[in-house]
Every structure is written in structure tokens, then in C-alpha cells.
Amino acid sequence: MSLTQSDVQKLASLSRMKLSDEEAAQFTKEIDAILGYVEQIKEVSAGEAAASAGVHANPPLHRNMMREDIADQNLNPDSSEVLSRAPSHQDGLVKVKKILG
């Protein structure tokens, strides 16, 4: 395993984070060390892995709790309350920079 600095710049760009070259160099070293550590799960053989079929980590009866797809006044009593948390908003809408030329 060896991760390059350009791999890390690619990961940063995919995750929409600006990264300086210095930071990229440090992250490359660190992420490479972590990947080196987690590699050990490859020791587990396919045969062993098959033995886990049917055992699930979460509590039994664990399932998705659903609710009706209707507006919930308890959750958002007032949309202006929510909108006021946006860094930039206007006329009841979240404001962003233009995306079309």
C-alpha cells in the first residue's frame, strides 16, 4: 500500500475540501499509515467469513421505523426559523452563487 499525494488531492477534491500541498503531504503519510493498519482484515479468509452468515451485529427486531410522508409542524414549526440558519438567504429562499453561465 502506498498512497500518493495526488491521490490525496483527488480525495480532497471529491470531498469538496481545499487542501494545501503541505497538508496533503501530511495527510498522505497519515492516511497511508491508517490504511496499513486496517489492511489486517484481509487475513480473514472467505471460509471464515461464510461462518458469519445469518449473524447480525445490531439488536434483533432492528428495522426501519417509518412515518407518513406528510409535513410535520412539530419538526419545523416555522420555516423562517430554519431559513434564518442559512448563511445567505433572500425572499424566503436559500441564496447560492449562480451555477449556469
Next chain:
Amino acid sequence: MDTSKLTVLEIRDMLAKGSVTSEQLVASYKDAFEKKNADINAYLEFFNDALDEAKKADQKRAELIAAGKNADQINADFPLLGVPLAMKDNVVIKDKVASAASKILEKYASPYDSTVTAKLKAAGAVFLGRVNMDEFAMGGSTENSAYGVTKNPHDTSRVSGGSSGGSAAVLAMGGAPASLGSDTGGSIRQPAAYNGVVGLKPTYGTVSRHGLMAMGSSLDVIGPLAHTVADIELLFEIIKNTDGDRYDSTSLTKKDIEKVAAEHSSDPAKLRVGIVPELMNVGGLDASVVEAMNKTVEALKAAGCEVKEVSLPHMKYSLAVYYILMPAEVSSNMARFDGVKYGSKVEGADLLGDYLNTRGELLGKEVRRRIMLGTYVLSSGYHDAYYNKANIVKDLIAGDFKKAFESVDVILTPTTPTPAFKIGSHTDDPVQMYLEDIFTVTANLVGSPALSVPAGFADIEGKKLPVGVQFTAPHCREDILFAVGKKVEQGRGF
């Protein structure tokens, strides 16, 4: 009045007898905050309305008494009336700032209460303030907080642990009688051990995550920290789900919880405690931790427990599995912080520039490291080797526990390999930092409840540093943890 060692149950009794008011209690904790917080940095904010809320609780008690209610009736209807609590900075309270110790949410005030906040308010609790943590709960020392490290009150050259370091240190410094934290891989139990307090990670799904800032959604759970197991039990009963939570799709109902709990049968008069010999050979285990384990085993035997050896052959992979699954979930959960919908923003030349600058400048190093790691393990070509394989190994670990719980009721391990480490000693080596989680991550992976209880001290450099031991129980059997935890409390000599 010295409130530094008061338990929640003692406070309830004092309030019921009228020997203290909630207002006096809050004033006393405020005093501790003013004297100690500049040094310890447990609180990020002591709420300026805490005293007013305490007065309201006192008025409410007076009204209930005037209406003919006795202390038992008041405790039944409002089990925390006037009891002060501290809240971790990633669990939201309506109209209070909840920053998750990040710059990106520095000024964010929540428009709603989390489910646990609502339950605690309904029980009559008074929130003292919000406490420090690693940014977005990512870390084991609070050194990743954007607002400075929380020092360990037992030795201020050492960390208080994390991520719920503030939740634990605030108790050790006498700044609150109990607090809430969140636990994704040990974030309640590890700081509880480092600070000499009790911490519970409940069964996944028994406490609603609605209003908890998501980190690893298949692992996250909210839980209490307090001075005694009895306090933990009281707080857990108040925050746990009754009819599920329509705002948390992974929550269990009361009926589910009872059904799951009934799957394991145990004899309360003769609890079977499992120890795992292979874990005691883990490198770097401090002598004080081994001693605390041995003393705990002796105390449990003396209390009538049967102690048996069990094997968890795949537990050695827990940390590796955790550091694949958790960052994968982090990379997805953190996508919402984009400088558009809420939080702070750093302007760029265009919309993409806004994203790059906001996330690049306002998210700390550990958060960005985990987002990139998660992006890597989920990327095409690596997904099978990392994420899918980790899920398979997770189920193998769950199988180990299932088998072990056929012969024991609870498993005893250290909480951490060492007592609290020095501030700055692990910051250059993430893998070394992650190894502090080696005993705690497993409970999150298998969804089991786990409790850390104080079990001794290490004498290091003239300071007495607390050491904790951890108990893990079958799903929804927190009752076994409380029973065994109380035996440890009674059996230890301090």
C-alpha cells in the same frame, strides 16, 4: 455549599426535603465553573438562563406541593425536577448554540430540541451549559476541539479523553452532577474511565439519535455520565425510548426492547462474568489496568459472581473494522456541511469555491482526515476490499459475542489500555491515538450496551489517575450492567 461530589439521587432527596433549592444548586455549579473552567475548559458555555430555569423548577415544585403532591408523586411525574445537568455540544437544545466544537457551527443555534433534550426537559431537568468535545465527536482526547483541549482535573498535564471529554471532566471538576455524552467507538466510556466517573453506552437503537449530530450512524448512541451506577440507571430510564421515535428510523420500541431482553436469561443471584484471557496480552497494557482488572475479578467473586473464561477470536480485528466503517459513514454524514444550508461559510469565487473554502478552512484536521479516508474506502475498486469486507468481519465479531453470551451474562474487559495520556503525546500519530479505543469500539460494532466503572488508580508522577473497567452485556440488558456495576462499586475499597 460543596456540590462537587453530589449525586443525582442525593440532589433529588435534598430538593424533596427542601434542604436545598435548584437555584442554590445552579449557583454553586456556576461558582465552580467560574473558579475552575478557565483552567480545565470543560464548559464551552455556561447558559445565562440556567439560574432562571432553576427558579422556574423551584416554583413548579412549590406549586405541586401546594396541590397536595408528595415527594414520591413528584419524582414519578418529574423525576429530575430541578436537577442540573450538562449537555455535550453535539446534542441540540432549542435556541442554544450547538457547535459540535467546530468552527463551521460556531454560531449555529438549533431551531428544535433533540428527543433526549425534550425527554429531559419534560422530566424537569435544568441545563447548566454545553460541554467540550472533539470536533464532531471525532477523537479520543478533546485535542480536536476547535475551542481548545479539556484538561483532566486529576492531572492538568493530561487529557480528559474523548470525544465526550467535557462531559466527563465537568463531573471530575465538580461543575455538574451528571451529563450526557455520545458514543460511536468509546466516546462516553473512555473519558469516563480517565476521569473516574461512570459512563454508559446504551444498546444501539434504545435511545433516539434525533437531534444528535450524526457521525457514524450505524454506531452512534447517546448515553449518560454520572458519579454512580444508580444515577446512570435513573438517567437511562428517562432518556430511553418508550414508543420508538418517528424522527429516528433506527429506534426500538419499548415492546421491541422487552422482547430482545427476554432472549437472554440470567440469574440475578448468580451472575456469570466472562473474562477474555487473550485480550490481556494486548501490547501496551498498563500495570495499573491489569491490577484494576484483577481486583475487580476478586470483588465480583466475593460478591457471589461466577467468573469464567470466554474467547472472542475476532475481537482483535475490531479496531480495523471500526476505522473502515466509521470513516465511510463520516464521509457521507459530513457532506451536509457545505456553507449553504446552515452554519458558517467562507466565500469563494463561485459555488464550488464556496464549498472548497468552507469545508477546507472550517473543518479541522481529524474531521478532514476521516472524510478522505471514508471517501477512499468507499471508492470504486476498493469498496469490496474495505467496506464490504469490514461488514463481514463485523458480523464475525457479533457471532463471537453471541456465542460467549450463551455461557456468560456479561463480559469484563479494561475500558482503556492506559490511564489518561499527556496532552500532545499522541497528536502526531493517529494510529497510536486510535489504539486507545481498542477495548471500546467492539460494543459499538455489535450494538451491545457497555458500562465503564471506576476500578482503581494509577500512581504516576505523584498524581492519582483513575482507571476504569468495562462491562459489555447482551442487547437490551442494561439491567445486567447496572447489577454488576453496583457490585463493583460496593466491592472496591475507595
